[in-house]
């Protein structure tokens with residue numbers, strides 16, 4: 095069997111991390127078996143469409159380092175891959191179901207359907223269509239159509255059947271057919287509903303596996319019934335658990351932080367770290383390792399090993415992974431990736447000397463400004479921080495002695511700086527921790543910084559001397 099998987103985004107808003115995580119699984123399954131990954135735009139819900147959403151979805155998929163074999167822009171043997179350009183197909187297939195008696199025209203007004211629903215809710219019965227139009231005779235239907243009455247086409251669900259499918263992750267799932275509503279297939283404006291369009295397209299595009307979010311499980315019996323009505327073979331399904339919020343409570347939602355796939359990249363998470371994170375959320379390779387390249391994942395991915403339990407979108411783990419991927423980058427590449435995150439006043443000519451000092455401490459690219467600003471912005475220091483546990487007298491002496499020694503330092507290198515400063519400390523027998531912390535705060539304004547002598551070297555002589563003087567004036 096040729097493996098053909100797909101992702102079918104609806105351009106109704108931003109693409110979420112959950113979408114990319116699901117897309118990755120579809121992509122990996124296709125690549126593992128030498129098959130194709132298809133991207134299809136499901137834009138049949140005209141009311142919920144958001145201007146520009148398609149472009150954003152395509153661009154974020156690429157920003158994550160993923161791509162499709164067939165789909166928008168690229169085309170392919172089953173083009174077009176945008177549902178609004180395939181309306182005649184859905185109309186034709188809906189009509190064929192009417193002709194064979196598996197679907198019927200429904201002329202009920204919106205108002206009648208609303209009343210029906212309100213009554214059913216009041217009587218605590220499950221809201222569903224009551225099949226009033228199923229009982230129209232062909233002549234009555236013909237007359238209404240001829241009179242131009244607006245209608246939809248509904249599936250005539252065969253009652254008394256068990257509808258079942260074998261989910262790759264969850265095993266066999268059964269539904270009773272009479273629990274399935276006579277769903278609308280074709281709307282009065284000639285647009286298909288999601289249910290009709292997804293089945294027609296997955297069939298025509300020869301999709302072999304559908305890996306999608308678990309929120310679609312309840313739609314699957316509707317789809318299976320449609321496949322049956324058409325006499326087609328359904329694809330293999332796997333319904334992927336949703337992510338839980340980082341605090342472990344509830345389905346991941348905007349209310350508890352960002353879910354937008356683009357925003358994680360904007361915050362400075364590397365796409366390859368994000369992909370690795372998605373790989374290991376709810377799935378591990380046979381040897382349980384957690385760091386995997388995309389190629390390794392493709393080799394080992396098996397949807398049957400995805401856990402059916404929802405997993406927490408663990409931001410600590412993501413930060414850990416991102417740090418690993420940042421530290422793996424050669425400095426020149428890291429410098430390149432950092433470009434969009436550098437503030438306007440960052441001294442670009444110093445980037446390659448500053449980076450090795452802070453790369454270890456970056457967990458996201460956007461932290462670059464915070465970690466490096468003392469290299470190029472004025473700092474502020476407080477007397478009490480400079481003094482710490484020492485006396486003002488000693489601290490002044492330490493600063494004065496250091497200034498004098500560094501002014502005379504001919505060679506401003508890490509080795510000379512270290513030798514000179516260690517010598518001062520030993521000769522005067524100052525407490526090493528206190529003295530070094532004083533220097534650190536005086537030259538950077540911070541207590542946690544990259545290694546002191548390297549930092550002083552990169553800051554350069556005039557700046558270090560002026561900051562030491564500034565610290566002295568602070569103590570006056």
Ligand code: GLU
Nearest residue numbers: 102103104136292306310
């Ligand atoms: N268009 C649906 C969505 O927005 C696709 C669901 C499916 O994968 O069947 O997620």
